[in-house]
Amino acid sequence: MSAIAWIAVGSLAAWVWLLLGRGFFWRTDQRLPRREEPDGWPDVAVVVPARDEAGVLPVSLPSLLSQDYPGRAEIFLVDDGSQDGTGALARELARLHGGLPLTVVSPGAPEPGWTGKLWALRHGIALARARGPEGEPEYLLLTDADIAHAPDSLRELVAAAGADGLDLVSQMARLRVVSAWERLVVPAFVYFFAQLYPFRWVNRAGARTAAAAGGCVLLRNGAAARARVPDSIRQAVIDDVSLAAAVQRSGGGIWLGLAERVDSVRPYPRLGDLWRMVSRSAYAQLRHSPSLLAGTVAGLALVYLAPPLTLCAGLLSVDGTAAWAGGLAWAVMTATYLPVLRYYRQPLWLAPALPFTAVLYLLMTVGSAVQHYRGRGAAWKGRTYPRPEAAPER
Structure with missing residues (x-):
């Protein structure tokens, strides 16, 4: 030949x-596992790292404030040195929309050895753990500031984690696909990610493949403490995969799948925007x-x-x-x-x-x-x- x-x-x-x-990897049938509503709904702290997110918060934050969650839940938005009024806008949105209680904090510039997002998560998690006489939350929902959730998103995540005894449940948010470049590049991003980290391999018992999608991660607080998250991964640029690996190494069960009603609202209209993202x-x-x-x-x-x-x-x-x-x-x-x-x-x-x-x-x-x-x-x-x-x- x-x-x-x-x-x-x-x-x-x-x-x-x-x-x-x-x-x-090419199949798209890995969706939230079976859900069983618990007898008592655990406390949840929603931690949102945000840096210069005033453009997307009017869409994403109200979706969190309006979560239909039967238990106690509170939102902690960590303003990571924003220059566009992100923190003030978040407080105004909470005043206008009501819903879940919102706390906005600004921890200052990250210390050497920390990425900005993980520095923000560290402060948000610490604040959630120290909050109120009810004690620490059982779960932490780590979600990006550009992620919009359906009203029952938190309820479904907690029910799925509890039914299968999972320590980490992550959904890859459906990214925005509107412009011509988004149509060409965005679906392939998910395709290549799944090829690199096949969801079935991540989700099977005793798996050695670990991955998560950082836009939507429900994490059991005890598992985070065992894995020393986020301190143990404080330098990670690809923080979602590092987070899943840390939880898995500490003996935690993890799950990753595609979202049905969790969407990223961040636009990438030009090729240059997508180029920088990748x-x-x-x-x-x-x-x-x-x-x-x-x-x-x-x-x-x-x-x-x-x-x-x-x-x-x-x-x-x-x-x-x-x-x-x-x-x-x-x-x-x-x-x-x-x-x-x-x-x-x-x-x-x-x-x-x-x-x-x-x-x-x-x-x-x-x-x-x-x-x-x-x-x-x-x-x-x-x-x-x-x-x-x-x-x-x-």
Whole structure:
């Protein structure tokens, strides 16, 4: 066989393995597990880290304030050095909408060795634990400031965690898909994340794969204490995966799935917005390793770029093996992307364009590495986090 044919066959073999041997990552049926309403509803503290979120709070915060939760629940919004009046707006929204009690705190700039979000979570959790004569809450709902919840979201999360004895229940919020670039890039973000962390592998008993979606995490307070969260992960840029791994290492049961009525309202209308969202943590995902970066680039090229390229090359050179193997690999790739597009209610004709989207992600990953070596890696909202060293123990 020709070299092109060998590449095509190798890509096809990779796709057969991804289709059958990667935890059926492409399926979208991992939703909240069975729910049983408890006899008594436990206390919950909702902790919301917020930095310059005035643009999204009018949509997201009222959805938390109006939670239909039968037990005691309270919201702690941690204003992480905002310059746009986030804290004042949150207080005004609570005054206008009522609902769950809201406390707004501003802990100041993070100490060295802490990322801003985890610093904010640390103060919010500490405040929740020290609150009131009723004692510490049984659960912590850690949710981002751009996440809007259906009225029964908290009730459903607590019921699911209690029914299966889970210590961490996380839902990947449905991201906004409105602009053309969002349609092209956002569903693929969820697809690639599930490929990297297959939800079935995360959710099975005794799993070694750990992941969570940071926008919506219900965490048992006792499990957080055992895992020393967030102190034990205070330097993590990819904090949601690090959080799940810490809980899992401490013996906690974790679960991750797709959300049905938990939505991100943050817009990413331009390619540059999406580029910054992905590239800020892409190289951190590769542990800032040049060798892992090179392997990732080669892997993305073989898996996503080789099928259409070898198909075209095979047709032009009348290389039948290259053409059929490349075409079949592209067909398998397209078929695995369809469930995610259906979940996002997007046109199915976008599925064959996945190789082009993969090129964008490849460039974003390389760009993330370039930014890191220029000293601007993991930049977000005016902060840049350098390559983390070992965090000092306290």
